[in-house]
Amino acid sequence: MQKRIFVITGAPGTGKTTIRDYLTKQFDAKKVITHTTRQPRVNEKNGRDYYFETDETFFNFHYLEHVEYDRHYYGSSKEAIDVAWSESKNATIVLDTAGAITYSKELPKETVVLYLCVSDNQILQDRLIKRGDTIQNRSLRLDSGEAKRDMKLPADLEGIAHVIINDDLVDAKKQIDQLIQSLD
Numbered sequence: 001m002q003k004r005i006f007v008i009t010g011a012p013g014t015g016k017t018t019i020r021d022y023l024t025k026q027f028d029a030k031k032v033i034t035h036t037t038r039q040p041r042v043n044e045k046n047g048r049d050y051y052f053e054t055d056e057t058f059f060n061f062h063y064l065e066h067v068e069y070d071r072h073y074y075g076s077s078k079e080a081i082d083v084a085w086s087e088s089k090n091a092t093i094v095l096d097t098a099g100a101i102t103y104s105k106e107l108p109k110e111t112v113v114l115y116l117c118v119s120d121n122q123i124l125q126d127r128l129i130k131r132g133d134t135i136q137n138r139s140l141r142l143d144s145g146e147a148k149r150d151m152k153l154p155a156d157l158e159g160i161a162h163v164i165i166n167d168d169l170v171d172a173k174k175q176i177d178q179l180i181q182s183l184d
Contacts, residue, residue, distance in 0.1 A: 010116030
């Protein structure tokens, strides 16, 4: 039984979480729970949304990738991937393109990179509006260095990533279904 981890990446508004949820529902892909040192938000639960760590406990794990953002650490550990794989042969995680590159190098046989994009950047703006982002927040998200980096497929993912054009969710799901059939 070939274990797989579907790494979903792309710019803000491309539908990464929606596609992750589709993989979870349709293909029993288990979400890899990531670690963070930030405090839980209302309704967030340890072991469901994140593994909430302290600065001391965070580095007790074996990370494939981790970042420091806004004075907090975030990362995905080999231990968390193993938890997901203990429940299903398919796992899924949403990462930026830098994280996707790391996964493709660290777990090349198991990693299936899905690079989500849209044919027109106005679609990104419209989606961020629909989900309630303010004008200022939309600008911050789409103009950040990370978002600009993730707007195009990095050279390190060319020939590795499967490009999914997500202008329309029904069509994006069809693209993913065809891809998964070709992998089996």
